[in-house]
Amino acid sequence: MKIAIMGGDGFVGWPTSLHLSNAGHEIHIIDNLSRRWIDTELGVQSLTPMDSIQERTRIWHAETGRKIHFHLIDLAQDYQLLKNWLAEERPDAIVHFAEQRAAPYSMKSDRHKNYTVNNNVNATHNLLNAMVELDLDAHLVHLGTMGVYGYSTVGAAIPEGYLPVGIETMTGETVKQDILYPANPGSIYHMTKCLDQLIFQFYAKNDNLRITDLHQGIVWGTHTDQTRRHEQLVNRFDYDGDYGTVLNRFLIQAAIGYPLTVHGTGGQTRAFIHIQDSVRCIEIALGNPPARGSKVEIFNQMTETHRISGLAKMIAGMTGAEIAWLPNPRKEAAENDLVVRNEKFLELGLEPTTLKEGLLEEVVDVAKKFAYRVDRSRVPAVSAWTRDIANSINRDP
Numbered sequence: 001m002k003i004a005i006m007g008g009d010g011f012v013g014w015p016t017s018l019h020l021s022n023a024g025h026e027i028h029i030i031d032n033l034s035r036r037w038i039d040t041e042l043g044v045q046s047l048t049p050m051d052s053i054q055e056r057t058r059i060w061h062a063e064t065g066r067k068i069h070f071h072l073i074d075l076a077q078d079y080q081l082l083k084n085w086l087a088e089e090r091p092d093a094i095v096h097f098a099e100q101r102a103a104p105y106s107m108k109s110d111r112h113k114n115y116t117v118n119n120n121v122n123a124t125h126n127l128l129n130a131m132v133e134l135d136l137d138a139h140l141v142h143l144g145t146m147g148v149y150g151y152s153t154v155g156a157a158i159p160e161g162y163l164p165v166g167i168e169t170m171t172g173e174t175v176k177q178d179i180l181y182p183a184n185p186g187s188i189y190h191m192t193k194c195l196d197q198l199i200f201q202f203y204a205k206n207d208n209l210r211i212t213d214l215h216q217g218i219v220w221g222t223h224t225d226q227t228r229r230h231e232q233l234v235n236r237f238d239y240d241g242d243y244g245t246v247l248n249r250f251l252i253q254a255a256i257g258y259p260l261t262v263h264g265t266g267g268q269t270r271a272f273i274h275i276q277d278s279v280r281c282i283e284i285a286l287g288n289p290p291a292r293g294s295k296v297e298i299f300n301q302m303t304e305t306h307r308i309s310g311l312a313k314m315i316a317g318m319t320g321a322e323i324a325w326l327p328n329p330r331k332e333a334a335e336n337d338l339v340v341r342n343e344k345f346l347e348l349g350l351e352p353t354t355l356k357e358g359l360l361e362e363v364v365d366v367a368k369k370f371a372y373r374v375d376r377s378r379v380p381a382v383s384a385w386t387r388d389i390a391n392s393i394n395r396d397p
């Protein structure tokens with residue numbers, strides 16, 4: 001297939017591009033390189049030294065003989081460029097990662113809230129709008145988030161996207177209907193992914209677009225089989241308070257002797273997936289498009305759930321790191337249970353990589369190897385969800 005990877009320079013986009021290129025597909029990365037600009041804005045860099053996208057694709061070609069094409073286009077800002085590119089290339093499938101993906105970054109200030117909403121909602125809408133206008137019947141696979149559900153199971157497992165409900169009619173009969181699981185975002189970033197869901201629902205219904213939405217959990221790890229092939233193909237690895245996700249942060253903190261930064265009691269339970277499984281899930285989703293005219297296909301892209309305090313204790317036990325129990329900068333439930341249905345990917349052949357010591361050690365090794373690149377002052381998470389939280393965190397004890 002000819003596949004366009006929107007946001008193919010990012011943390012999941014890059015290994016996905018390599019994985020699909022390796023599987024024989026013709027890959028076109030479309031990216032505005034915003035993630036690299038945000039690094040500059042925040043004054044942080046990936047733990048792993050990352051080459052330019054042009055250099056990365058050159059190394060991939062030298063290593064494998066396969067070409068990955070790169071096009072500098074901003075989905076949210078350059079509608080006409082995007083439309084021209086789609087008209088010329090007419091890809092068979094489009095994978096959409098081209099969104100600002102960090103919850104803390106989205107909550108930093110009013111400007112960051114606006115940027116996240118404008119960027120994410122416009123990118124998604126521009127893409128669908130252009131597809132309809134060009135009569136492009138490409139399968140769109142979007143990277144969504146488990147965060148659209150909120151994180152409480154109220155005693156029942158979270159289904160894959162749709163909730164069966166019975167509605168009582170005026171005549172007392174019960175009519176059954178599948179509705180989108182009630183959206184319950186916990187940040188401006190997660191809110192944009194909830195808005196995406198509505199946009200998808202409309203375009204699938206109105207224009208028969210074929211759309212798959214992947215509700216992904218927190219990704220951990222850094223290498224995939226393909227990024228391992230050459231040191232210049234290495235994936236990015238974020239450890240800072242805005243973009244670093246919790247498990248990868250704990251692993252780098254352990255490697256540099258920084259107390260593990262648990263927010264609150266650490267009673268939050270979240271869904272997780274290893275980066276290798278993430279790219280495999282995208283491949284599986286691409287191979288199983290919904291029929292034209294059917295509703296949006298939704299998968300829960302996660303393999304296990306863990307409590308944050310449990311993860312911290314596990315890593316402390318493995319490495320001897322200390323744990324720091326910090327005031328929580330986020331407005332979120334101090335504790336929750338989480339049970340998630342994920343049978344659809346398992347039935348289609350996903351073999352989950354679960355959190356094992358060996359794999360955790362592998363990430364600690366990456367962290368140790370590049371520890372000299374860490375700026376310890378960028379480790380704390382300082383983005384507060386509300387003014388009150390900001391005031392209470394910054395108050396001297």
Ligand code: USQ
Nearest residue numbers: 101102103145146147216217218245246249261262263268
């Ligand atoms: N947390 C800590 N200590 C830290 C960092 C985080 O205790 O140093 C806690 C947070 O308070 C939160 C949990 O760990 O309760 C997860 O935080 P996170 O930063 O790992 O994940 P999150 O902000 O939810 O976002 C990440 C990705 C996002 C993706 C989402 C999947 O950045 O793109 O959509 O995970 S999910 O969490 O399932 O919604």
